[in-house]
Amino acid sequence: MxxxxxxxxxxxxxxxxxxxxxxxxxxxxxxxxxxxxxxxxxxxxxxxxxxxxxxxxxxxxxxxxRYGLVNALNPEFWADPYRTRKFKELDKQFKTFTVSEELIDGKDITSEFLYEIGGTHFENCWIADEEIEGFIDYVRDLPVLLIQVYAPNGDLVLSDVSIVLHKESQLYGSFCQWDRAYKNRSPGIYACLVATRWAQKNNLKFYNLGPVEEYGYKSLFVTDYExxxxxxxxxxxxxxxxxxxxxxxxxxxxxxxxxxxxxxx
Structure with missing residues (x-):
């Protein structure tokens, strides 16, 4: 925690x-x-x-x-034929895009930084200033993963922020802001794929997708429920x-x- x-x-x-x-x-x-x-x-x-x-x-x-969890360390997850096909399609959509993955010390996170990468998302989802401060408070002793994807023309397509919970062997997806001009490429789903791969590479068992009952697109990833x-x-x-x-x-x-x-x- x-x-x-x-x-x-x-x-x-x-x-x-x-x-x-x-x-x-x-x-x-x-x-x-x-x-x-x-x-x-x-x-x-x-x-x-x-x-x-x-x-x-x-x-x-x-x-x-309930929470939807992705068991990133389960070979069966990656070998599933349907997922394999979908992941290949996503990779093709973003083949010429640049992906950056940065691990940030939670104590260095500021409200200015969060509004820079997530301000539109916060406004659209009615996330209050106090909840931004709550996030800064929560992660002060935790690593935070920032995934960003850039288009060939330099556009920032998405910024995805997750909290690394080593004790729980979990990467928790906190929020994702993406450019609606790239909606047809499914940037939010691609962010989930990149985050799950990061969890696998860093030996974290689960990527936590957050609540899933109202978000059908997350079913592509879910292997477990909590x-x-x-x-x-x-x-x-x-x-x-x-x-x-x-x-x-x-x-x-x-x-x-x-x-x-x-x-x-």
Missing amino acids: GYQSWTKDNLSVNSEHEGIQYNTTRWDALCPYIDVTEDMLQMAPKPFVVYAIPPTSRYGVPIKD PIYAMVLSDPEHPIITEPSSPINIDFDKSQINQIYRGPS
Whole structure:
């Protein structure tokens, strides 16, 4: 897991669904495996939602979404005929493009750098400034992989950022910004392929694609699934709980509302 520092003032980020306000953490948008403490739960404004609690934690419940993992070290993954054909097609699309892979010390990551390579993505996905700061906080003791692909004319086609989690033998895909002018070449999928190859070369077992239930294109890569554990603390009558279309009702069962612990406490 990454580093986590917080105060009462910067712990939570205001989120919104159809005008309904609720709170998530500063690490929610871009980071995996958020550690939870009793102090955090007591201090956080409610409604409060924490996604991606570590599988080994005593907190949180398995929600309806899950992480898609690519076993980059499994020879069967690379030998699969369908994948082999698709990967060859992707390589052909980017044959004349230049790929750079840079490992960056997390403590050197700045908000200016992140906005330079991901600002359009952050705006399109409503990722708040506080969540950018949360990412910087999280990776301060971790390596960060930056993959960039350039077209023959010099265009920056994509910037893909992943967090290296050696303890988990995992490369976690945090975000990818790509130029829509190159949409027909499937740059986002190509970024997944380059990242998976990097994980293989660096002896990391898994490339974590993030949540996959709403992203069908990721099925090309997925070999394993991991439950996503989360919790929501709220008045049961709050609109974020009662509104059928809210993310709470998409992700959680009614019986999981205000369930703090995974098992008996």
